[in-house]
Amino acid sequence: MKLHMLACxxxxxxxxxxxxxxxxxxxxxxxxxxxxxxxxxxVCLTIGDVSRKSxxxxxxxCLTGDQGAWSELIDRYQRxxxxxxRTLSQSSEDAADVFQQVCLELYQRxxxxxxxxxxxxxxxxxxxRQAAAVLKSHKTLLPLRDEYPALExxxxxxxxxxxxxxxxxxxxxxxxxLINLLYLHPFSLSYxxxxxxxxxxxxxxxxxxxxxxxKLRKLLS
Numbered sequence: 647m648k649l650h651m652l653a654c655x656x657x658x659x660x661x662x663x664x665x666x667x668x669x670x671x672x673x674x675x676x677x678x679x680x681x682x683x684x685x686x687x688x689v690c691l692t693i694g695d696v697s698r699k700s701x702x703x704x705x706x707x708c709l710t711g712d713q714g715a716w717s718e719l720i721d722r723y724q725r726x727x728x729x730x731x732r733t734l735s736q737s738s739e740d741a742a743d744v745f746q747q748v749c750l751e752l753y754q755r756x757x758x759x760x761x762x763x764x765x766x767x768x769x770x771x772x773x774x775r776q777a778a779a780v781l782k783s784h785k786t787l788l789p790l791r792d793e794y795p796a797l798e799x800x801x802x803x804x805x806x807x808x809x810x811x812x813x814x815x816x817x818x819x820x821x822x823x824l825i826n827l828l829y830l831h832p833f834s835l836s837y838x839x840x841x842x843x844x845x846x847x848x849x850x851x852x853x854x855x856x857x858x859x860x861k862l863r864k865l866l867s
Contacts, residue, residue, distance in 0.1 A: 699715075699718070700762075700763075701719075701722075701763055701765050702763065704718055704722075704762075705719070705756060705759060705762040706762075708756055709757060716753075722812075723765070723769055723808075724745070725807075725811070726766060726769060726804065726805070727745055727748050727749070728742075728745050729804040730769075730770055730773040730774070730777075730801055731744035731773050731776070731777055733800045733801060733804065734773070734774065734781075734797065734801075735781075736784075740777075740780050740784075743780055744773060744777045747776040747780075748769065748772050748776050751772055751776070752769070752772070766809075767805075770805060810866065813862055813865035813866050814862065817858065817861055817865070818858075818861075820844075820854070821854075821857075821858035821861060821862070824840065824844065824854055824855060825859075825862070827840045827843060828840060828855060837852070
């Protein structure tokens with residue numbers, strides 16, 4: 647199937663916040679049985695209704711030339727692509743170039759993608775290759791072998807962040823609101839402050855928190 651012409655995106659500035667969310671990181675790590683999910687940077691989610699299509703549905707719509715689906719697909723993965731690109735690049739300008747090249751390759755090779763659910767891993771692989779190409783084009787030395795473990799840890803952290811962000815979108819709206827306020831708010835909010843913002847009794851925050859975190863862990867397992 648031939649992919650219809652779709653507009654390539656322009657990278658928005660400051661797409662990746664550099665604020666760690668250690669509270670949610672520690673909370674999710676406690677009680678996670680099969681895998682430890684870490685968050686390297688804050689997950690910024692819009693509180694409100696989220697109508698989330700599967701990657702398979704988005705890819706199928708993109709192949710028909712649906713510009714809206716293409717924009718949604720890029721919006722979903724731009725943080726992942728740019729975060730990996732910035733980790734492997736020497737400047738934000740290089741990372742932006744890598745981002746554009748990855749999006750172009752995604753556009754060109756989308757008809758070849760057999761398993762849309764493997765898209766995150768595929769994008770990371772492509773971003774690695776494009777970042778290496780940019781470094782070589784500048785005649786810049788690639789990272790030393792002893793630097794690889796640290797870079798790999800950063801990339802794994804970015805990938806896990808994306809998994810958490812994606813899982814958050816599958817939570818009920820009230821759970822997204824609660825987790826945002828308890829763990830991702832710039833300031834540490836008390837239960838009473840959270841209850842006031844949500845318009846619920848203070849006594850309900852603890853039990854609701856436990857249920858929401860259990861749902862999030864289940865999505866991540």
